[in-house]
Structures are given as C-alpha cells and as structure tokens.
Amino acid sequence: MSRRATYHHGDLRRTLLDASLALAEESGVAALSLREVARKAGVSHNAPYHHFPDKGALLAAIADEGFEALAREMTVASAAVPDGPRAPLARLEACGLAYVRYALKSRAHFRVMFRPELAQDACVTPRCSMTRPFELLVESIVACQRAGQLPDGDPMPLVLTCWSAVHGLASLWLDGPLSLDPKGFGKSPEKLAATVVGTLSSLATAAMVLPAPRARQGRDDGARRRTTRSTRE
Amino acid sequence: MSRRATYHHGDLRRTLLDASLALAEESGVAALSLREVARKAGVSHNAPYHHFPDKGALLAAIADEGFEALAREMTVASAAVPDGPRAPLARLEACGLAYVRYALKSRAHFRVMFRPELAQDACVTPRCSMTRPFELLVESIVACQRAGQLPDGDPMPLVLTCWSAVHGLASLWLDGPLSLDPKGFGKSPEKLAATVVGTLSSLATAAMVLPAPRARQGRDDGARRRTTRSTRE
DNA sequence: TGTACATCAGTGAACGCGCGTTCACTGATGTAC
C-alpha cells in the first residue's frame, strides 16, 4: 500500500468500509447511511466523498470485497481436501459448506452482494464479481463428473441445483424462517448446512452406484420417463 | 365482506395493499413509503392510519397474504397431479415448481415475506405464516417416503434440502445473479426451476432404484462412509 | 536546503427533500328513541 493511499487519516477508505460492515451487521443493510458511517468512523459526514463518489459506490466496493472473500474461502476449503479417489466430491462438498459458512460469518457482506438495488447505480457491470465463485463451482462439478462421481453431460443443471441449495439455505437462515426455528430443526446453521450438502451428496453417490441413468430404462420405465421430462423441460 | 368493511371509500384497506404491492414491484420494497402508497391509492397521506396502526402493520399484512397465497398455489398444483404409482414424487415436484412460480409472479409479496426487518415490529410471531407451506412440503415428502420414492428415515434432511433449493433458485433469480445471466444459463426462470426440480428428482429416483443405501455398503465402502458422515454431522 | 506552490484529505454550514407520525378538523354514515 503506497504512502499516498494512507494519507492523513491513516486509511480512511478501509475504516469506512469496516464501519459500514459493522453498522450493517448491527442494524441491517437498509438502515445504513453515509452519515452514520462517517460518524462511526469518527470523521465529518462528508469526508467519505473523498473516497467514494457516492453511497452506491461504497456499497459496490463492499460487494466486490465480498465476492473476492467468498472465492478465497471456497478455494481454501477445496484445497484443504487431500488427494484421493473420493477427493472431487469431497471438494465440491467443501465448496458448498464454505459458501454457507461465508454467508453466516459475513452476513453484512453477503446481504450487500445479493441486494442489487443498493449498489446498482455505481456498479456498471453489476454482480459480475460472482464470476470467480461461480467458476470454482463449475470446476468442482466437472471434476466430479470426470471422476465418475456425478452424472455425465451438461454440468449446468448440477451447477444450478448446488448453487440454489446452498444459497437458499443461507438465505433462509439469514432471513429468519430457519433461525427463528418454528420448524423444530433446532440445529446450528453449520449443522443445517452439513445436512443439506450431505443429503445432496449421498443422493448423488447412491445414484452413481449404477453406471448411468440410461442403463436403468428397462428396469424402471416410469422413473426413466419422469427423469427425462423434468431435466429437458 | 360486511358493509362496515367497505365503508366510505369502498375498500381502502384492499386498495392500500394493492398500491403497496404495485409500488414495491416498480421500485423495490425498500423504497416503499406510506405516503407514496397513499398517493398511489388517491387518498390523503394519513388515511392509511385508519386501517393500519403503522407502516410495519401494513407490511405484515402483505406478508400474511403472501404466505396464504403461496400455500394455496402449492395445494392447487399438488392436487392437479392425478393419482397413480408415481403421484407422490410428481406432487412434490409440483409443489417445488409452484414455490418458484409464486416467487416470480409475486415478487413483491415474496420479498416482503422474507425481509423480516421490514415488518418486524408489527408481527409478534414473525414468519409464523410460513407454517402452512412448510407443512405441505413435509407432507409431500413423507408421502414420497411411504411410496418408496424417497429414502426412509427422518424427513427433515430432505425437507431442508428441497426447501433450500427452490428458495435459493427464486432468490438468485430475483436478486439478479441469474436474471442478469452472465453465466450463460440463458433460460427463462420457469425452465431453470424445472431444471433444478428435475435434477433433484432424477437423482432421488436413481438413488431409489436400489432398495436402500444400507444395501450397498459392501459394494462401495467409500461412498457409504461419506454418506453417513455428511448426513449425521 | 529553502522556498513557493500545488494537491490532497479533511471540516462545518447549509440546501432541499421525503419521511412517519400527530393533531384538530369535517362531513358522511349509522343508530336510538
């Protein structure tokens, strides 16, 4: 970091981002105001304008940071799985768990990342930063397919399903219905994440014990028809 | 509806709810203000106070309405599937598709339902209205288990996984990353929903062709170990 | 090394705005007798 970058205050830009996150964590992203952020950073209410053209730019910077951190966590989690015949699926599971863990740990980041209306104006190619985490997911799934741990063919249906599942779990927890627990799940979010990832993984594992869905056509025609219809539609 | 309920204006309560939904649809839930709602309803800015104690109460009423409508759509979709040996799984699929379809069609409703901070003060037992849709999902899954179309045992892991998947898909679409489509999915949200539901369904179907996961232990010990760990954790 | 100047990162006052909410009111509707 150049001397210029920490001019005067030390690193007001960083301080403002941290203050924003802390405030969003406390009172919700919607309640986040530039003036409050400046107050929290111990600085006059328009000092932020020397670092961000407007409020949207500050939020966009937070989102960017968040997507980078998410990709980092996924990468680290995946790399922590030792090589071996089962590694691809275990790495995919690790990515999924890392996604949920990141959302829970950095809820303010996660909320800003997926509230496009907040940073809309400032972010010319909005949400483009999701690219890297998305690529990691695709790579993990393709690796599973190559290793015969997930069905062959277009990976996108699997990508979409996995992404939806972990994103949905994180959203349901952060948005209340799960954390208020009127449903009797009664578990920590980490355990719920392990349940979802484990359920998907064990369904896939069970499905892959037979060579391929096509091989079963004679055996269970009803299932074959349904399967085809649903995935092709 | 009693005469009293439509006093004077006709049915201002209804009109206010509709105006709120229309505004939320146009400019986002966050931008929704009581004054704007009144303006849209063609009424002075404090007429709403004769129908809702405050802003939170109006939003809570919208959420309640939304959960009821969601349950209705799921019920109708499920009931439309004719009886037969494959009916339970087809009904579960229909519920999942109805969930996503509802979110897409009534995005304003959906957003208010899952933004607890908005209606927090007014809703003493917040999100309790999710109870009915949730019960429908549990019933559908238990029916599949009884019919041998999903693995036996505690239904909650499956419930959680299905709910997460459809909720996640709806959220990803409504919150941008999917609808902006930098990922090349290039499909309508209805097709994406069919893809996710179909992928889950076909994995489950493939997994159920063998009698039960336990039966495979000798055949693939690695898979057995992973499956057990992940779901139990 | 010293000096003159440019730039940079902050301050403080002020703007106009829309918000939620309160208040006293008005006129239409309903009701007791």
Next chain:
DNA sequence: TGTACATCAGTGAACGCGCGTTCACTGATGTAC
C-alpha cells in the same frame, strides 16, 4: 318517520428528523526548482 347524537373514514397543516449532496474553507503533505 324524524330528529339528535355517536361513530367512523377521511382531510390538511404541521412537527421534527435524518438523509444525500454541495459548497467554500483550512491546514497538512508533497514537489519543483
């Protein structure tokens, strides 16, 4: 049936508030010569 009164659903003015943003400014830091 008519009359007196209560209730109810709306109006319009006003409140205080925090917001995002603009402006002219100040003093610290950097730089050319």
